[in-house]
Amino acid sequence: MPDHAHGSRADRLRDAGYKLTNARLTVLQVLEQSGGHITSTELLERVSAADPAIGRASVFRCLDLFTRLSFIRPTYIDNNVTPTYVLMPDGHHHHIICNACNRVIEFEECHLEALTKELEERLHVKLTGHLLEFYGLCENCCIEKAVTADE
Amino acid sequence: MPDHAHGSRADRLRDAGYKLTNARLTVLQVLEQSGGHITSTELLERVSAADPAIGRASVFRCLDLFTRLSFIRPTYIDNNVTPTYVLMPDGHHHHIICNACNRVIEFEECHLEALTKELEERLHVKLTGHLLEFYGLCENCCIEKAVTADE
DNA sequence: TGAGTTTAGAGAGTTTGTATCATGTTGAAT
DNA sequence: ATTCAACATGATACAAACTCTCTAAACTCA
Numbered sequence: 031m032p033d034h035a036h037g038s039r040a041d042r043l044r045d046a047g048y049k050l051t052n053a054r055l056t057v058l059q060v061l062e063q064s065g066g067h068i069t070s071t072e073l074l075e076r077v078s079a080a081d082p083a084i085g086r087a088s089v090f091r092c093l094d095l096f097t098r099l100s101f102i103r104p105t106y107i108d109n110n111v112t113p114t115y116v117l118m119p120d121g122h123h124h125h126i127i128c129n130a131c132n133r134v135i136e137f138e139e140c141h142l143e144a145l146t147k148e149l150e151e152r153l154h155v156k157l158t159g160h161l162l163e164f165y166g167l168c169e170n171c172c173i174e175k176a177v178t179a180d181e
Numbered sequence: 182m183p184d185h186a187h188g189s190r191a192d193r194l195r196d197a198g199y200k201l202t203n204a205r206l207t208v209l210q211v212l213e214q215s216g217g218h219i220t221s222t223e224l225l226e227r228v229s230a231a232d233p234a235i236g237r238a239s240v241f242r243c244l245d246l247f248t249r250l251s252f253i254r255p256t257y258i259d260n261n262v263t264p265t266y267v268l269m270p271d272g273h274h275h276h277i278i279c280n281a282c283n284r285v286i287e288f289e290e291c292h293l294e295a296l297t298k299e300l301e302e303r304l305h306v307k308l309t310g311h312l313l314e315f316y317g318l319c320e321n322c323c324i325e326k327a328v329t330a331d332e
Numbered sequence: 333t334g335a336g337t338t339t340a341g342a343g344a345g346t347t348t349g350t351a352t353c354a355t356g357t358t359g360a361a362t
Numbered sequence: 363a364t365t366c367a368a369c370a371t372g373a374t375a376c377a378a379a380c381t382c383t384c385t386a387a388a389c390t391c392a
Contacts, residue, residue, distance in 0.1 A: 049358050051370060070348075085372035090349060097257075098280045100316050106248075106255045106264060111347070111380060113257060113264070126306060129249045135304060142313075145292060149315065153286060155277060157317035162293075164300065165251050166308035200389065202339065221379075236341040241380065262349060262378070 039101055046099060053084050057092040061102065061117060067134065069112045100159035108132050121159035128168035135168060190252055197250060204235045208243040212253060212268060218285065220263045251310035259283050272310035279319035281326075286319060 039058055044050055060076045061068065068076075070093060077084050093115060096102045100121055104113035107127060116123050122142070126135040146157050190209055195201055211227045212219065219227075221244065228240050244266060247253045251272055255264035258278060267274045273293070277286040297308050318326065 049369065051357070053371065083372080085374095087350075087373080088371055091370085100280065103314075103316070104257045126300065126304070126308070128306075129251065129309070135306070137300065137304075139296075141292075141296060145290075146315070149277065149288065153277070153288075154320040154323065155279075155286070155315075155317055156323050157277070157315045158280070159317070160313065160315045162311065162313050163254075164297070164308045164311045165254070166306055166310070169305040172305065172307050200338065202388080204340065234341080236343095238342080238381075239340055242339085 042099065048095065052081070053088040054092055056081050056084060057089055061096070061115070064117070066117045066136070067114050069114050071112055073115070103159070103161045105161065105163065107134060116161070118159050118161070122161070124162040126164040126166065126168070128171055129165055130167055130171035133168050193250060199246065203232070204239040205243055207232050207235060208240055212247070212266070215268070217268045217287070218265050220265050222263055224266070254310070254312045256312065256314065258285060267312070269310050269312070273312070275313040277315040277317065277319070279322055280316055281318055281322035284319050
């Protein structure tokens, strides 16, 4: 079994009652090295490269599990076939998707702590994470559109 | 050609340079009658019921187009196969997804106007919509978990 | 009316995710 | 350390979802 960094996500996995198996730790490691955005296809390739013994089904099982634990969240960026899984480092993630070129611009601040608390109290729910997505045009595509309109 | 309500979305479609075809108007109508959440499979069925002449590919082309125009946004609720498309009535939509039972709780207020404006100015982007998703446990699932932990 | 452009429909083909089940691994109790 | 039961895995066949390609139709504008 290869070396694994046993970070806080592995701890959370164990604390939630799940076993720390090779497949889960490898998938977690690949996700963490992905830079925050990865599709299932890319993930399958990289997991397979890291350990060819890990099967297809296990990778998908991990994606389900990690989604339920709010480690990641599937979202659509390029097309309607493959979701992109985004890491939610502290339980949350925020980005802007350009509707013209599909570029993703990430940003940090969301100021949603107050809303989170208010919703928890009013609706009696327990919130573990959130994803905030804005849609529109990025700087380049704004300029291109303006140029085209001038012609 | 069946009757269609020519609301503001049809206007936006035309204003963006797209033709108001029967397929597009029918898909739009079904989406608007869907109550805000619909999967591609359900949409295909209902469009087919409304007008059997409309083909599969056209429905998916509409979903792509309407997503680019921020009429709708695909998101994962139940599983990793079929996304659910949510209507974004005024360009935005907000909900809570229960990680245990997949129930969706919608809420209205998001207080994101200020952040939208700030991002537009700072990053020189033009934002047309947003989706805010919270994840966690709904009231019922909170209770069940507490009961299980007591045993 | 006629040329050019956009859009549609059909259906096969590709890709992505799932179900099943026998086997292997994990973690805890002894 | 050893053992055991529950949990998790891997292989593969299967099913579902989405796309591609091509031809035909509809719409636009002169």
